[in-house]
Amino acid sequence: MKKSIFLISLLLSTASIYAQTKVTMGVTRGKDFGVVYALPKTEIKVEVKAVKVTYTPGEFGKYAEQYLRLNNVSITPEEHWELTGIKIQSIGVPDSLRTYFVKMKDKTVAPLMELTNDGIVRSINMPVSASKKRVLPKPLVQKKEKINPRTFMTEEILMATSTAKMAELVAKEIYNIRESKNALLRGQADNMPKDGEQLKLMLDNLDEQENAMTEMFSGTQKKEEKTFTFKITPNKDFKNTVLCRFSTKLGVVDVDNLAGEPIYFNLTDMKTISIPAEDKEKEVDGIAYNVPGKANISIFKNKKLLYEGEFPITQFGTIEYLAPALFNKRSTIKVLFNPITGGLVKVDQEENK
Known part of the structure; x- marks a missing residue:
C-alpha cells in the first residue's frame, strides 16, 4: 500500500x-x-591495481659482471605481475x-x-x-620516446668484429661518460658551461647516454599498470x-x-x-x-x-x-x-x- x-x-x-x-x-x-x-x-x-612487468635482457647481458661489475643480471626474458594497491x-x-x-x-x-x-x-x-567550480582538464603529458643506445656508439664500437669486443668498448664508453660528469661537477672540464642551467643540461644529456648504454648490459623493464x-x-x-x-x-x-x-x-x-x-x-x-x-x-x-x-x-x-x-x-x-x-x-x- x-x-x-x-x-x-x-x-x-x-x-x-x-x-x-x-x-x-x-x-x-x-x-x-x-x-x-x-x-x-x-x-x-x-x-x-596491478602492474605487469616485462623484462627484456640486454644485448651484452652475459658480460655485465665482467665489464660493469653488475651482479645477478638475467639473460632470460621474464614477465610477471605485481599487486600494487x-x-x-x-x-x-x-x-x-x-x-x-x-x-x-x-x-x-x-x-x-x-x-x-x-x-x-x-x-x-x-x-x-x-556553484560548483569548473574542473579544468589536466594537460596531456607526452611520453618520452625510448632512446636507441646505438645512436651513442662510436665508429670504433660499431666496427668491432665480435660481440665481446663490442661489449668491452661500450663499457669503456660508459666509464668515459662517468669521468666527464665528475669533471663537470668538480669544475675541471675543458669546456665548462657558462651557467647552472647549461650545466644541468649537459649533465642530463650525459645521464641519458649512460643509462641507455648501461641498459645494453642490465636489460630493460617495461611496466604496464592495470x-x-x-x-x-x-x-x-x-x-x-x-x-x-x-x-x-x-x-x-x-x-x-x-x-x-x-x-x-x-x-x-x-x-x-x-x-x-x-x-x-x-x-x-x-x-x-x-x-x-x-x-x-x-x-x-x-x-x-x-x-x-x-x-x-x-x-x-x-x-x-x-x-x-x-x-x-x-x-x-x-x-x-x-x-x-x-x-x-x-x-x-x-x-x-
Whole structure:
C-alpha cells in the first residue's frame, strides 16, 4: 500500500498563499504534477591495481659482471605481475524501493528541488550545480620516446668484429661518460658551461647516454599498470568472501580460476544505528532522508592485511523525515543532502521579508 506524506509547501506563491504539498512513496498514477526523487543505496567499489612487468635482457647481458661489475643480471626474458594497491569507495545508486513523489496541489508553487542525473535528491531551495567550480582538464603529458643506445656508439664500437669486443668498448664508453660528469661537477672540464642551467643540461644529456648504454648490459623493464574494478552491494555482512584471485604469472583473475591465490573481502556492520521495527500502519510526515550506518571493510591475501577502513552504508541505517513544522510562511528552509548517502549535510533557515 502506498503511504501519503503531507508537508507544508516549501516555497510561497507570489500571493503568499499557504498550501500543502503531498509526497507519495512508490510509483504514482494519474496526471498529478510534481517531483519524483529517490534516496540512494550504497554500493562498494573496489579497485585492485596491478602492474605487469616485462623484462627484456640486454644485448651484452652475459658480460655485465665482467665489464660493469653488475651482479645477478638475467639473460632470460621474464614477465610477471605485481599487486600494487587497493582503493575502496562507497557510491550511491538510486534505490528503487525508496522512491518518492512530491505532488503539488492547485495554486501552489513547487519547491526548488535539485536532483542528480540519476534522480537522487541533492538539495531543496539551494542550487548546488551552479556553484560548483569548473574542473579544468589536466594537460596531456607526452611520453618520452625510448632512446636507441646505438645512436651513442662510436665508429670504433660499431666496427668491432665480435660481440665481446663490442661489449668491452661500450663499457669503456660508459666509464668515459662517468669521468666527464665528475669533471663537470668538480669544475675541471675543458669546456665548462657558462651557467647552472647549461650545466644541468649537459649533465642530463650525459645521464641519458649512460643509462641507455648501461641498459645494453642490465636489460630493460617495461611496466604496464592495470586497474580491475569490482562492485559489491552490502545488504549483509561478508566474511572471508573471495573478491578475486591473484597470480604472479597471470595477474588478477576470476574467482573460479584456481591458478591464482584468493584475495578475501570482509564487511561487517558496525551497528552504529539502532533501527526501529517497521510499522506499516504508521503515517509519516516530511521529506525522507537517510541516516546511514557504518561498516568496517578489510581485505586480506595470505593473511596479510592489504586494506582496512570504515564506510557509510545506507542499508545499515534508517530513514527519517524533515518535520513539516520546519516549513512555514515566515521563513524558507534550505536543505543540502549528500547524494552518495542520502543523508543531511546541513539545514539553513532564511527569514522571509
